Amino acid sequence: MDSLPDAIIQYILSHLSNARDVAACNCVSKRWRESLTYLRSLYFPRNSFDSRPGSYSSDTVVWKMLSATACLEELVVYSPFTSAGLASWLSLVHSSLKDLELRMDNVMDYQACLDGPSKLDCIAAAKKLKSLKLWGVLMANPPKWDVFENLLCLEIVGARLEDPALSAALGACPNLTNLVLLGCEGVRSVSIELPYLEHCKLDFYGSGNCSLSLTCPQIELLEVQGCSWIRVRETTCLRNLSIANNAGRVYMVDFGKLSALESLSMRGVQWCWDAISKMLEWSNEVKHLYMKVEFTGDLEALLPFPEVDFVEFFNSHPKLQKFDIHGAMFAALCQKNSLKNVEPGFVIPCLEEVVVQVRSPLNAEQKMNTLESLLKYGKNLKKMVIRILQMKSSHSSTDEFFDEICRLRFMNRKIVRIE
Numbered sequence: 001m002d003s004l005p006d007a008i009i010q011y012i013l014s015h016l017s018n019a020r021d022v023a024a025c026n027c028v029s030k031r032w033r034e035s036l037t038y039l040r041s042l043y044f045p046r047n048s049f050d051s052r053p054g055s056y057s058s059d060t061v062v063w064k065m066l067s068a069t070a071c072l073e074e075l076v077v078y079s080p081f082t083s084a085g086l087a088s089w090l091s092l093v094h095s096s097l098k099d100l101e102l103r104m105d106n107v108m109d110y111q112a113c114l115d116g117p118s119k120l121d122c123i124a125a126a127k128k129l130k131s132l133k134l135w136g137v138l139m140a141n142p143p144k145w146d147v148f149e150n151l152l153c154l155e156i157v158g159a160r161l162e163d164p165a166l167s168a169a170l171g172a173c174p175n176l177t178n179l180v181l182l183g184c185e186g187v188r189s190v191s192i193e194l195p196y197l198e199h200c201k202l203d204f205y206g207s208g209n210c211s212l213s214l215t216c217p218q219i220e221l222l223e224v225q226g227c228s229w230i231r232v233r234e235t236t237c238l239r240n241l242s243i244a245n246n247a248g249r250v251y252m253v254d255f256g257k258l259s260a261l262e263s264l265s266m267r268g269v270q271w272c273w274d275a276i277s278k279m280l281e282w283s284n285e286v287k288h289l290y291m292k293v294e295f296t297g298d299l300e301a302l303l304p305f306p307e308v309d310f311v312e313f314f315n316s317h318p319k320l321q322k323f324d325i326h327g328a329m330f331a332a333l334c335q336k337n338s339l340k341n342v343e344p345g346f347v348i349p350c351l352e353e354v355v356v357q358v359r360s361p362l363n364a365e366q367k368m369n370t371l372e373s374l375l376k377y378g379k380n381l382k383k384m385v386i387r388i389l390q391m392k393s394s395h396s397s398t399d400e401f402f403d404e405i406c407r408l409r410f411m412n413r414k415i416v417r418i419e
Contacts, residue, residue, distance in 0.1 A: 010035045017041040017074075019048050019065065026068075033068075041074035042066070046103070048079040059085025066092045074099040078135075083119045090125040097126050098150075101133040118143070134159070142168030148175075155180040161187050170194065177218075190227075192216065198237075202227070208248020228252070236260060243279075244268055250275050251298075258282045265290040272298050273306065284316050287350075292326040292357075305332035310373060311341045314348045321350050326357040334366040339373060351378040355385045361401040368404050375412055384412070387419045 001009065013035045016022050019042060026033050042065065049058040056064075059081055066072065072093045081102075090097070104119055120143040123132065129151050137159040151173045161184050170176075170192060178199045179192070185205040190212050192200070197216040204210045204226030211229040214222070223242040224230060230243065231254040239260050243250065244267035253275045258264075264283045266276065273296040283289070297303035305328040313333065314320070325333070332338075354374055358367065375381060386405055409416040 006031070006035065010038045014038045014040055017043045017076075019044045019062075022065065037068060037070045039069050039072060041076075041099075042069070042072060043076040044079045046078040057085075059088070063088050063092070069093065071096045073097060074101075076101040078103040080105060081119075083117055083122055086119055087117065087122040087125065090122060094125045094127065096128075098129060099131040100126055100129055101131075101135075103135040104138075105136045106138045121145075131155075133157075137161075139165040139169065141165055143172070145169065145172040148173050150175070152176060153178040155182075156184065157182045159184045161185070163187060163189055166190065189213075206247065208245045230254070232256075239263070241265070241283075242267075245271075253279055255279070255282055259285060261286050263288040263290075267292045269293075270295045270297060270302060272296065274298075276305075280313075280316070285319055286317060287319050288322040288324075289317065289320060290324040291329040292324070293329065294327045296328070304328055307335040307338060308332040309341055310338045310370065311343070311346055314351075314377075315346075319350050320348070322353040322355075323351060324355040327359070330356055330358070330367075330370075331363070334363055334370045336366060338366070339369060342373070342377075346377060348374070348378045348381075350380065352380055353383045353385075354378070354381065355387065357387045357389060358405075359389050361397045364397060364401040364404065367401075368408070371405075371408060375408075375415065381415060384416045385419060386416065 013025060013032065016025065016039065022036060026036055044062060058079060066089050073096055075093065075097060106119060120139065124145045129148055131153040132151060133155040135157050137156055139159060139161045142165045152175065154173055154176055166187065175196055176194050177196050179197055180201045182203040183205050187204050187210050190210065193215045196218055198218050199221045200219060201223040206226065208226050208228060210227045212224060212227045213231045215233040217234040218237055220237050221240040222238060225244045228245065228248050228250055229252045235255050235258050237260055238258060240263045241261060242265035246268060250268055250271040261283050264286045266279060271293045276296065295302040296305055310333055405418060409418055
């Protein structure tokens with residue numbers, strides 16, 4: 001290393017990021033210490049100061065390391081810090097900083113948000129940010145942010161949010177293309193209007209009765225968990241859609257025709273049948289369909305799905321290539337009259353892969369007929385996976401049903417697999 005030119009050493013050391021590695025290199029020589037000025041990224045792990053000698057606070061140590069940089073673009077801090085410390089750091093690097101990731105650890109610290117400038121408020125100094133990622137956030141009050149004109153990516157994980165505070169935060173980021181809100185609780189009603197948003201992942205923790213309104217004409221990917229009422233105004237670019245509600249019910253969806261949709265996932269314990277039927281109607285161009293909804297019913301009663309006509313379903317989804325079918329939807333396709341309308345020449349033209357979950361030997365004959373029909377009419381079917389879960393009946397029908405599935409696998413061993 002001693003024989004290398006300064007420019008080469010600067011280039012090599014500029015690729016360091018872990019604070020411990022940077023501190024170690026800083027002690028090697030004056031030449032190395034001066035080269036660390038050109039660091040682009042600095043990362044402080046959670047345990048950065050667990051065994052720290054000396055009398056300096058962690059805030060001061062971070063400040064000293066940042067003060068030695070000239071063009072820092074990325075700062076990641078998982079170690080504990082104070083709002084005063086954060087403010088002092090950003091005063092040093094705000095002009096060059098593009099990516100900021102912080103473990104806030106203030107979800108339960110409501111009083112601190114009231115007493116003075118919060119950690120969220122301090123972030124306003126970094127006006128040139130392109131990416132902001134926050135962990136463990138309490139957003140009880142609207143953050144005192146100006147507009148982040150350059151911010152394209154906002155991620156908040158593990159947060160307690162109030163509706164006005166979230167609305168204000170999103171309003172300060174008008175040019176977002178990527179929005180991620182995961183494990184967020186306290187939200188009751190969310191309205192998102194971002195003209196450039198392309199990817200959006202929302203996971204609201206709680207009772208599952210949140211409402212969502214989304215107006216984002218460029219949206220391509222949308223994943224929503226924990227909402228009962230969902231309205232998305234503009235969907236012409238939407239290609240990937242996932243809706244789940246593990247704690248509550250999905251009562252209403254309003255998307256309009258999903259002409260560009262390629263992948264649709266519907267998951268949850270209970271959906272109103274009107275919501276399910278509308279999603280299936282609007283997504284008739286879909287290529288990958290994943291359905292794992294256990295019950296329907298508009299109120300408290302958990303009801304099975306109504307009968308779904310096999311031929312009508314596949315004629316309505318002619319481009320379907322992969323079909324993951326679990327629970328109630330498979331049972332709906334296996335009703336007595338589901339296959340009564342099969343006409344000569346009927347085929348499932350594009351279907352290549354089917355994953356079926358079977359949990360009960362009830363209606364075994366209809367279920368076998370449906371599985372055989374998928375093989376018969378799926379002219380391009382290359383793979384069928386049958387997953388048998390929790391079939392604990394002691395009745396002889398269970399063994400007979402399993403024998404029939406094994407026979408199906410033996411007769412179609414190149415396509416059928418049992419898990």
